[in-house]
Amino acid sequence: MRIEFVRSGGPAAFPGMVMDATVDFAANPGRVSEKGGYTRDLASQEAQDVQKLIDPTLFFRINNKDLAKKRESGPRDLYQYDIAVHMDDGRTHSITVSDMMGETLEGISPGLGKFLDWAKQECQRITNYKVGQR
Amino acid sequence: MCKVAHRHSFSSHSIFCILPPDILSNIVKNGTPEQRDAAMRALGLDTSLRNQRLTFSLLGERSAGLDVSGATPVVQRTIFDAGNLQVLPGKAVRNEGAPPTADVAVNEAYEGLGNTFDLYLQVYHRNSIDNAGLPLNASVHFDQKYNNAFWNGQQMVFGDGDGVIFNRFTIATDVIGHELTHGVTAAEANLVYQGQSGALNESISDVFGSLVKQFKLKQTAAQADWLIGAGLLAAGIHGVALRSMKAPGTAYNDPVLGKDPQPADMQHFVNTMQDNGGVHTNSGIPNRAFFLVASALGGNAWERAGQIWYDTVTDHRLSKRASFAAFATRTSLNAATRYGSASVERKAVLDAWRQVGVIKATASAAVS
Ligand SMILES: [Zn+2]
Numbered sequence: 001m002r003i004e005f006v007r008s009g010g011p012a013a014f015p016g017m018v019m020d021a022t023v024d025f026a027a028n029p030g031r032v033s034e035k036g037g038y039t040r041d042l043a044s045q046e047a048q049d050v051q052k053l054i055d056p057t058l059f060f061r062i063n064n065k066d067l068a069k070k071r072e073s074g075p076r077d078l079y080q081y082d083i084a085v086h087m088d089d090g091r092t093h094s095i096t097v098s099d100m101m102g103e104t105l106e107g108i109s110p111g112l113g114k115f116l117d118w119a120k121q122e123c124q125r126i127t128n129y130k131v132g133q134r
Numbered sequence: 135m136c137k138v139a140h141r142h143s144f145s146s147h148s149i150f151c152i153l154p155p156d157i158l159s160n161i162v163k164n165g166t167p168e169q170r171d172a173a174m175r176a177l178g179l180d181t182s183l184r185n186q187r188l189t190f191s192l193l194g195e196r197s198a199g200l201d202v203s204g205a206t207p208v209v210q211r212t213i214f215d216a217g218n219l220q221v222l223p224g225k226a227v228r229n230e231g232a233p234p235t236a237d238v239a240v241n242e243a244y245e246g247l248g249n250t251f252d253l254y255l256q257v258y259h260r261n262s263i264d265n266a267g268l269p270l271n272a273s274v275h276f277d278q279k280y281n282n283a284f285w286n287g288q289q290m291v292f293g294d295g296d297g298v299i300f301n302r303f304t305i306a307t308d309v310i311g312h313e314l315t316h317g318v319t320a321a322e323a324n325l326v327y328q329g330q331s332g333a334l335n336e337s338i339s340d341v342f343g344s345l346v347k348q349f350k351l352k353q354t355a356a357q358a359d360w361l362i363g364a365g366l367l368a369a370g371i372h373g374v375a376l377r378s379m380k381a382p383g384t385a386y387n388d389p390v391l392g393k394d395p396q397p398a399d400m401q402h403f404v405n406t407m408q409d410n411g412g413v414h415t416n417s418g419i420p421n422r423a424f425f426l427v428a429s430a431l432g433g434n435a436w437e438r439a440g441q442i443w444y445d446t447v448t449d450h451r452l453s454k455r456a457s458f459a460a461f462a463t464r465t466s467l468n469a470a471t472r473y474g475s476a477s478v479e480r481k482a483v484l485d486a487w488r489q490v491g492v493i494k495a496t497a498s499a500a501v502s
Contacts, residue, residue: 008408011282011309012363012376013415016392017299018408072327075284076316076335080409124279124296131298134370134389 001025002086003054004094005119009080016130019123025051026088032122038129040122050118053111059085060093062108071098081119207261209251210269213240216276216291223273223289239274239304243292246310246346247272253311253342253349254318257436258444263317270314274304283309285317297368299391306363309376311346312339323452330457332413337420341443344379345436355428355435361385379425382418398422400458400491419490420458426486431479438479442469462487 007019021034023042030047033039042050075098084094097105099120106113209230215237216224227240234241247270254260262268263285272290280293283303290313292303303309316339319325325335340362348358362385363376373386373394382396396418397403403419406412424443428435445468446452452464465483473479487493 006408009410009414011300011303011414013395013409013412014299014386014391015395016388016390075286076327076339077282077284077313077414079282082408127296127298130390 001051001054001056001088003050003115004082004084004086005122006082007079007099007119007123008082009078009098011077017127019126021119021122021126023050034126034129036126036130037133038126040125050115053115053118054085055109055111056085056087058109059095059112060091062093062095064095067095067097067101067104070101070104071096074098074100079123081116083115083119207255207267209248209255209262210267211244211247211251212269212271213243213247214271214273214289215240216273218275218278218294220277222276222286222291223271224275237274239292239294239302242302242304243272243274243290243310246304246307247290247314249307249350250311250314250346253346253436257345257349257440260318260444263314264321274302283313285313287317287320290314295366295368299368299371301366301368303366306366307350308340308343308347308361309363309366310343312343312362315339315342318342319447322448322450323446323456324454325452326455327410327413329411329413330416331453331455332410333416334420334456334458334461336413336417337424338443338447340377340379340417340421341424341440345440348434349436354433355425355439356432358435360425377414377418377421379418379421382422396421398490419492420461423462423486423490423492426489427482430482430485438473439482441472442479442483445472458492462492 002025003023005019005021005023010017019034021032021038023030023032025047027041029044030042030050031039032042078098078100080096080098082094082096084092086092097116099116102113102116104113105116211228211230212226213228214223214225215227216222227237228235228244234244251262251270254262262270270290271288272292274292276291276293278294279296281296281300283290283292285291290310293300295301295303316335319335319338323338325331325338327335343362344358344360347353348355360380361375361378364374366376367373367386371386371391372388373391375385377394377396378385382398383394385394385396387393395404395415397416398418399422400419404412404415406415409415424439427442428439431438442465446461446464449464449468453460456464462483466480466487469477469480469483484493488495
């Protein structure tokens with residue numbers, strides 16, 4: 001399984017702060033890489049924990065139109081997260097949420113809200129990396 | 135035709151439907167019993183429909199409703215400290231009328247809410263976000279190093295910023311005005327936050343956010359910096375602000391943030407799926423149109439240019455999925471209604487939209 005998350009938007013939508021990251025579990029035990037050059041190998045426990053947060057059966061049933069309605073009725077200027085799950089058998093599904101929709105996701109697929117929290121923390125690590133590269 | 139009724143395709147048989155709420159309120163106070171009943175019905179219809187839209191927009195609980203008492207509206211602020219937790223609202227630390235505290239974020243939030251309330255009330259006779267006296271609450275120190283500020287439908291939320299990209303979000307008055315204006319837009323035109331209508335939603339927040347700052351500083355259009363979020367970028371970032379309304383695309387150029395991608399005209403419109411279809415990017419086009427109108431008219435931008443934009447945001451004939459062109463047409467019609475079809479104000483509006491490429495030079499007759 002491979003999970004891709006792209007963060008865009010926010011109060012200014014800086015182009016250099018768009019995060020396009022992939023969590024690849026084929027790289028044993030798991031590795032995060034971002035298009036700007038950031039990489040982080042996950043410890044075995046973290047890789048297992050992150051993988052468990054996604055329930056593919058529930059994830060693939062999520063209706064993006066319902067999420068879009070929820071997003072439209074929420075606050076403006078939030079960060080947009082596009083989360084895509086790519087299965088080893090070739091199936092792919094993606095959803096789009098805002099950074100304040102953790103509870104909604106948790107209600108739809110237990111663990112998914114925590115995955116969003118984890119992705120947000122990873123984005124802060126990537127930010128620090130990008131700033132360090134300056 | 136009643137503004138609200140028109141939008142919702144109701145039929146209307148009453149003169150009361152064409153009267154604005156403040157005049158209806160006067161009739162409620164001073165009219166004959168028959169007039170009063172009709173005015174109350176018109177107000178009730180208006181209020182119920184507005185409530186429906188507010189609920190849909192998750193704008194939260196409204197205050198008691200439209201004030202028909204005739205009393206002068208007053209701001210009612212409470213600032214809370216979220217204590218760097220994700221819990222709202224947190225502990226109340228400054229109430230209306232209380233002296234400044236030792237916390238600069240608390241005081242900046244208090245002032246920014248007041249500045250925004252003042253602009254809307256004193257210039258546009260709007261009583262708070264919902265035009266019904268909604269108390270203004272804000273929480274500062276939300277979460278840890280939180281890089282954002284937003285109106286959640288019930289209150290303002292301010293992060294401290296990470297100190298790497300952003301400073302504290304209370305630092306910029308126009309950003310506070312920007313966020314609160316999202317509440318105003320949700321209560322009025324409720325523009326869908328996607329694509330062109332989303333970019334208009336963003337632009338309206340920038341326009342009135344900038345006007346909050348200009349009104350506070352008593353700056354003319356020529357004196358204003360027309361920047362959004364000056365002072366918000368952390369030290370070391372190569373940039374002056376988040377956006378420039380005067381020269382979109384020039385606010386920053388930094389190795390980490392990248393280069394400001396805002397287009398200044400339709401030729402450079404950006405098609406993207408990110409950021410709700412580029413709402414913070416393409417807003418540069420209507421932002422510049424407003425700057426051009428305000429600069430052409432001169433003097434205080436909140437007066438004639440701001441009034442035309444306010445008339446348009448509160449124009450119930452403006453579709454929630456309005457394109458830039460539809461919005462431009464409504465600004466032109468509202469300029470004509472308020473100042474006359476041959477007025478300099480209307481000419482300035484048409485010239486501006488033409489200059490940013492939203493109205494084609496040959497198509498101007500169509501909106502005349
Ligand atoms: Zn905004």
